[in-house]
Amino acid sequence: MPPDDGGARAFVRDVRLTAFAADRLWPLLRPLAGWSLPRRCRRCILSQRHGPLDGDGLCAACAAWTPPPAAAPRPPVVEGPTPVDALFEAHAGRAAGAYDCLLLISGGKDSAYLLHRLRTRHPRLRLLTALVDNRLMSPIALGNADALVRRAGVDHARLHPDPALASAALRWALCNLDRQRGYSIVDSMDGQITFDTAMNRAAAWGIPLVAAGLSRHQIEDGFGAIGCEFPYGERQWIAADGVRREQVVPDAGGGFWHLPGRWPAERRPRFLIPFMDWDPSEDHILATVAREGLVDPARSSPALTNNRLIPIIILAEYARRGWCCFEVEFARMVREGRSQRSRWLNLFQLLEYAAASGRFPGTIDRTLAQLGLDRRELGLPA
Numbered sequence: 001m002p003p004d005d006g007g008a009r010a011f012v013r014d015v016r017l018t019a020f021a022a023d024r025l026w027p028l029l030r031p032l033a034g035w036s037l038p039r040r041c042r043r044c045i046l047s048q049r050h051g052p053l054d055g056d057g058l059c060a061a062c063a064a065w066t067p068p069p070a071a072a073p074r075p076p077v078v079e080g081p082t083p084v085d086a087l088f089e090a091h092a093g094r095a096a097g098a099y100d101c102l103l104l105i106s107g108g109k110d111s112a113y114l115l116h117r118l119r120t121r122h123p124r125l126r127l128l129t130a131l132v133d134n135r136l137m138s139p140i141a142l143g144n145a146d147a148l149v150r151r152a153g154v155d156h157a158r159l160h161p162d163p164a165l166a167s168a169a170l171r172w173a174l175c176n177l178d179r180q181r182g183y184s185i186v187d188s189m190d191g192q193i194t195f196d197t198a199m200n201r202a203a204a205w206g207i208p209l210v211a212a213g214l215s216r217h218q219i220e221d222g223f224g225a226i227g228c229e230f231p232y233g234e235r236q237w238i239a240a241d242g243v244r245r246e247q248v249v250p251d252a253g254g255g256f257w258h259l260p261g262r263w264p265a266e267r268r269p270r271f272l273i274p275f276m277d278w279d280p281s282e283d284h285i286l287a288t289v290a291r292e293g294l295v296d297p298a299r300s301s302p303a304l305t306n307n308r309l310i311p312i313i314i315l316a317e318y319a320r321r322g323w324c325c326f327e328v329e330f331a332r333m334v335r336e337g338r339s340q341r342s343r344w345l346n347l348f349q350l351l352e353y354a355a356a357s358g359r360f361p362g363t364i365d366r367t368l369a370q371l372g373l374d375r376r377e378l379g380l381p382a
Contacts, residue, residue, distance in 0.1 A: 014361035107141025
């Protein structure tokens with residue numbers, strides 16, 4: 001899976017055109033092109049293909065949802081002290097090596113916010129930032145990450161998973177969507193490769209903590225209501241789907257997601273998920289990132305910073321399953337008043353139409369080719 005630097009400009013162009021089409025053109029085209037699409041919940045964005053809508057046009061989640069009392073508005077962020085803050089303080093300045101925590105950054109707003117908060121609230125914590133580059137990352141995200149670590153003045157490492165193993169694992173996941181039970185099996189596989197790469201490197205370097213800016217929604221939708229520390233030694237990242245490494249790449253020696261067997265207990269880092277305790281709202285993250293100048297607002301949109309797998313996952317799920325698992329996360333945010341309904345409704349409907357019609361950017365075909373796949377293998381129109 002070689003890097004595809006030559007497609008960087010085309011990727012950015014296609015993402016911006018898609019965002020423009022979703023925001024400006026799709027509301028005008030919906031009456032003409034959207035007639036064949038399924039109905040969606042009138043409160044959130046869930047499709048009736050995810051589950052039936054009631055007589056009022058509500059999905060089951062919205063029909064059962066009760067807004068919190070007006071007298072007790074949700075705070076934009078839990079300020080602390082929280083259990084995860086106590087863990088960071090307990091390790092600050094105490095590791096035998098040069099660093100107390102390996103902080104994963106992605107070039108997006110969430111990891112930028114996480115870096116800012118750790119440096120502000122835990123100044124004694126010795127951080128090494130790391131970006132795990134699977135060679136499918138957005139060029140915007142890579143540029144954002146480089147700018148962020150330069151501005152912050154922190155030590156930084158770029159890590160690369162084994163390209164053959166990563167390509168084989170992601171290709172397997174895309175072709176086995178029928179095994180998916182909840183959150184995206186492809187995104188989970190990519191996450192497992194990313195996090196295991198970081199965990200194994202932290203173990204080798206004697207770094208006791210690894211932290212990532214995963215949202216509460218991402219964790220709860222994928223793994224349930226766990227706390228601020230992922231029980232890495234007890235569960236596989238994709239255990240909910242029953243997938244083992246041997247099923248994906250049987251001849252890959254060592255490979256990934258073998259941390260418990262590769263290192264003695266005293267060398268295994270702890271994997272922390274600070275947002276499970278802090279629970280920052282999207283608006284709070286955006287406001288903080290903009291105020292502190294951490295990421296250029298024009299380059300902070302998830303559409304620009306997500307890796308190039310995300311649109312492929314969405315299109316493949318619409319083609320093979322009729323609905324997209326990412327809808328669940330954003331529907332919940334819309335339901336709770338944490339994000340705008342029109343924004344996500346327009347985007348998901350446009351992508352659903354693209355999956356049915358086969359009219360989507362050519363850079364998606366380039367990414368598929370990079371993984372050794374084509375449209376037909378994912379059920380997309382050729």
